[in-house]
Amino acid sequence: MNSIMQLTLLLFLLVGACRADYFFGDLKDWFDKITAPNEYCNREWITLDGLEADLGRNLIGQHIASDVILNAMTGFKNNDNPTKPLVLSFHGSSGTGKSLASQLIVKNIFKKGMDSRFVHFFDSVINFPHASQVETYKSQLQHWIRGNVTNCAHSMFIFDQMDKMHPAIIDGIKPFMDYQYKLDGVSYQKAIFIFLGNAGGEIIRESTLVSWKAGKKREELKLEDVKTALSSVVFDFWSSAFWMSINVVDFFIPFLPLERQHIVQCIMVEMVAMGLQPDHNKVCEMADKIVVYIPDDERRISVSGCKRVASRLRHFMQ
Numbered sequence: 172m173n174s175i176m177q178l179t180l181l182l183f184l185l186v187g188a189c190r191a192d193y194f195f196g197d198l199k200d201w202f203d204k205i206t207a208p209n210e211y212c213n214r215e216w217i218t219l220d221g222l223e224a225d226l227g228r229n230l231i232g233q234h235i236a237s238d239v240i241l242n243a244m245t246g247f248k249n250n251d252n253p254t255k256p257l258v259l260s261f262h263g264s265s266g267t268g269k270s271l272a273s274q275l276i277v278k279n280i281f282k283k284g285m286d287s288r289f290v291h292f293f294d295s296v297i298n299f300p301h302a303s304q305v306e307t308y309k310s311q312l313q314h315w316i317r318g319n320v321t322n323c324a325h326s327m328f329i330f331d332q333m334d335k336m337h338p339a340i341i342d343g344i345k346p347f348m349d350y351q352y353k354l355d356g357v358s359y360q361k362a363i364f365i366f367l368g369n370a371g372g373e374i375i376r377e378s379t380l381v382s383w384k385a386g387k388k389r390e391e392l393k394l395e396d397v398k399t400a401l402s403s404v405v406f407d408f409w410s411s412a413f414w415m416s417i418n419v420v421d422f423f424i425p426f427l428p429l430e431r432q433h434i435v436q437c438i439m440v441e442m443v444a445m446g447l448q449p450d451h452n453k454v455c456e457m458a459d460k461i462v463v464y465i466p467d468d469e470r471r472i473s474v475s476g477c478k479r480v481a482s483r484l485r486h487f488m489q
């Protein structure tokens with residue numbers, strides 16, 4: 172064989188090998204796809220596992236919220252015959268960890284986390300923007316909830332920016348959250364509804380400052396200390412929205428304003444995530460530079476919690 176023929180054969184074999192790899196690669200993807208386990212509405216895919224550790228590790232400075240969430244979720248998941256769906260309402264100012272907490276719940280219940288087809292997320296501002304369309308939104312949402320709970324009784328529905336949701340839409344979903352054995356032949360008792368919003372944020376912040384000024388340690392604050400203050404705002408908000416039926420909500424969960432020590436922790440977490448070695452003094456210096464604190468004289472509470480800490484940190488590091 173002359174050298175040209177040898178080269179041609181070599182090229183042919185190389186291309187062939189690549190094509191085979193390409194072909195078998197595709198085949199493998201396809202095979203993986205059809206043999207990969209789908210997600211099913213059963214205990215193998217939906218259970219409660221690791222939430223306590225995850226909240227303890229990741230949700231900074233929110234001992235009240237962590238305790239209430241854990242008790243609520245554990246009680247609900249251990250009950251084989253709940254009389255109504257679980258309804259949680261998260262309240263607090265921006266950047267205090269409400270979305271984070273809801274993500275931790277999802278992650279520890281659904282094996283597929285936020286990718287689960289049994290978790291449904293809505294943002295009032297994005298999904299229901301036009302007041303003129305509320306009737307359409309309402310019926311679409313009712314249809315969606317009904318269809319998904321029919322498909323999987325353990326479905327979870329998360330509504331963000333709840334304080335901006337039109338009352339008519341809230342009123343439209345209320346029947347799903349009430350004590351009902353069945354509604355149009357569908358049982359909603361194993362579903363979970365979580366509402367997130369800033370309503371009550373100011374008043375939670377005020378009552379935290381009041382107890383701090385009275386010499387009470389943050390860790391000693393209990394749900395009852397915030398509850399009275401929160402109830403007035405929550406009552407105004409939920410009762411008007413729910414047409415005087417706030418009893419569909421099982422737990423009102425306050426998220427306390429974050430203090431400088433928590434911002435320091437958030438910065439540490441971010442730095443580790445960025446692959447940097449956090450130096451405590453430097454982190455404290457950054458906590459003062461990248462975050463605005465109130466009240467002016469005390470500079471104790473971060474106005475925007477840990478929100479935008481990551482982006483400001485990146486900017487600061489440049």
Ligand SMILES: Nc1ncnc2c1ncn2[C@@H]1O[C@H](COP(=O)(O)OP(=O)(O)OP(=O)(O)O)[C@@H](O)[C@H]1O
Pocket residue numbers: 229230231232233263264265266267268269270271272368369437476477478479481
């Ligand atoms: N308590 C917290 N512990 C740890 N990280 C936090 C905490 N609060 C906020 N963060 C971090 O700050 C960012 C914003 O938090 P998150 O989205 O949960 O705030 P939020 O309370 O939902 O705010 P908003 O009301 O504006 O939606 C996230 O990156 C989150 O990881």
Ligand SMILES: [Mg+2]
Pocket residue numbers: 269270271331367
């Ligand atoms: Mg949020």
